[in-house]
Amino acid sequence: MGVTLRYPFVSIEAPPEYRGVPHIDPELCIGCGACVNACPPDALMRIDDLKNGTREIVLDIGRCIRCARCEEVCPTGAVKMTGRFEVASLDRRDHVEVVRLRLVRCEACGEYTDYTERQVVKALQILPEEEYDAEEIKAYSRICRRCRRKLSALGAIEASRRFAP
Amino acid sequence: MRSVWVFHLDTGACNGCEIELFDALTPYYDAERFGVKLVGSPRHAHAVLATGPLTRQSYHAAKEVIKAMPPKPRIIIAIGTCACSGGIFYNGYPIHRRPEDGRKGSEYPRRGGIDELVRDLRDEGEPVGPVMYIPGCPPRPEEILYGIALLLGLVEKRVRPEEHEAAGLEVGRPPIDERLRLTLRERLRHVIGHFDADRVLEDFMGLVSRAKDEEELHRLVEDYRSRKDERLGACMELIETEYLRWKRGGGERS
Numbered sequence: 001m002g003v004t005l006r007y008p009f010v011s012i013e014a015p016p017e018y019r020g021v022p023h024i025d026p027e028l029c030i031g032c033g034a035c036v037n038a039c040p041p042d043a044l045m046r047i048d049d050l051k052n053g054t055r056e057i058v059l060d061i062g063r064c065i066r067c068a069r070c071e072e073v074c075p076t077g078a079v080k081m082t083g084r085f086e087v088a089s090l091d092r093r094d095h096v097e098v099v100r101l102r103l104v105r106c107e108a109c110g111e112y113t114d115y116t117e118r119q120v121v122k123a124l125q126i127l128p129e130e131e132y133d134a135e136e137i138k139a140y141s142r143i144c145r146r147c148r149r150k151l152s153a154l155g156a157i158e159a160s161r162r163f164a165p
Numbered sequence: 166m167r168s169v170w171v172f173h174l175d176t177g178a179c180n181g182c183e184i185e186l187f188d189a190l191t192p193y194y195d196a197e198r199f200g201v202k203l204v205g206s207p208r209h210a211h212a213v214l215a216t217g218p219l220t221r222q223s224y225h226a227a228k229e230v231i232k233a234m235p236p237k238p239r240i241i242i243a244i245g246t247c248a249c250s251g252g253i254f255y256n257g258y259p260i261h262r263r264p265e266d267g268r269k270g271s272e273y274p275r276r277g278g279i280d281e282l283v284r285d286l287r288d289e290g291e292p293v294g295p296v297m298y299i300p301g302c303p304p305r306p307e308e309i310l311y312g313i314a315l316l317l318g319l320v321e322k323r324v325r326p327e328e329h330e331a332a333g334l335e336v337g338r339p340p341i342d343e344r345l346r347l348t349l350r351e352r353l354r355h356v357i358g359h360f361d362a363d364r365v366l367e368d369f370m371g372l373v374s375r376a377k378d379e380e381e382l383h384r385l386v387e388d389y390r391s392r393k394d395e396r397l398g399a400c401m402e403l404i405e406t407e408y409l410r411w412k413r414g415g416g417e418r419s
Contacts, residue, residue, distance in 0.1 A: 004198070005195075021300075060250065085305055089322060093326050094322070100331060101331045125338070
């Protein structure tokens with residue numbers, strides 16, 4: 001056998017810094033979809049189910065070109081390239097990875113919004129509390145865009161009445 | 166099946182997969198150990214090694230090739246992400262797609278590649294054997310060997326569909342302010358790129374959680390600079406400066 005690598009019968013490690021298939025850490029993923037926007041071959045998808053209030057982040061490693069753009073843009077470090085490369089399969093369904101997250105339900109109208117519970121938690125982590133009214137922001141984050149706009153308009157009308165009755 | 170004779174079918178690949186494929190046939194990787202033999206005519210082949218995203222031009226030739234093969238076993242080995250699902254070229258104008266598949270949509274597993282032809286052939290009543298998908302862009306020679314060994318039953322399958330319910334609300338809190346962490350990350354990304362930036366930032370957060378005061382942090386950073394290479398050391402110094410500026414200025418207003 002001389003020079004030949006005895007490969008499938010011995011296990012080998014990928015070289016350091018090798019870009020293998022990516023993997024989504026479901027503990028860290030907030031479902032923001034930054035990776036979906038960055039993915040050049042659309043291997044990552046964001047599928048919202050507004051009826052049941054779930055968001056699916058789907059990764060198909062059979063479409064992935066391993067460019068690591070998702071790893072670069074992920075704000076929480078949930079997507080990481082792994083050293084794994086032994087991903088051949090007879091069934092394409094083996095290549096799919098799904099992370100299911102919960103969407104925020106609007107407290108005013110009861111419909112689901114287009115952002116997840118975890119996104120709200122993360123956004124509140126980033127906001128500097130001393131510069132904003134944290135309580136007001138927290139209350140507003142539980143309300144969908146349409147209701148928020150309605151509230152702001154009503155507030156403006158109310159305020160203008162005070163000055164010009 | 167003991168040994169597969171293969172015919173190489175290029176359906177418009179960028180030649181990255183070809184380079185890896187012929188690497189797999191060299192004495193170092195030696196796919197001929199498993200009885201894989203490259204043959205010159207599809208009439209002699211058990212399997213086709215299909216590479217490429219299946220262009221419109223190559224569609225008809227590829228169809229002829231597969232029809233010319235003996236009806237059994239007619240194995241298709243899809244090598245590379247393009248052959249598996251269209252890859253980076255998935256929505257290009259020269260790529261053959263079945264009309265109902267379209268180019269947009271959110272179905273998964275993603276469609277495209279040699280699958281489109283295989284389904285067309287199955288619709289026409291042609292017998293087509295199993296399809297072995299070996300994703301990778303391009304796949305390493307080991308990956309190709311692994312796929313062929315999996316086809317021959319020499320190794321176990323290592324992947325399975327993964328589904329996770331991310332129900333918890335705990336998103337993790339780094340030892341430094343999250344806003345500051347993201348700022349430093351962006352700053353570093355412009356200096357050394359995301360790969361090293363993430364590593365340096367992780368090391369820095371480790372140092373911050375170890376250090377009790379600024380002097381000790383500075384000593385740890387100096388120690389880090391003496392151990393690591395110059396690029397990483399310089400970046401470490403940069404984010405230390407930014408970190409201290411933030412700390413002393415009381416946030417972003419400084």
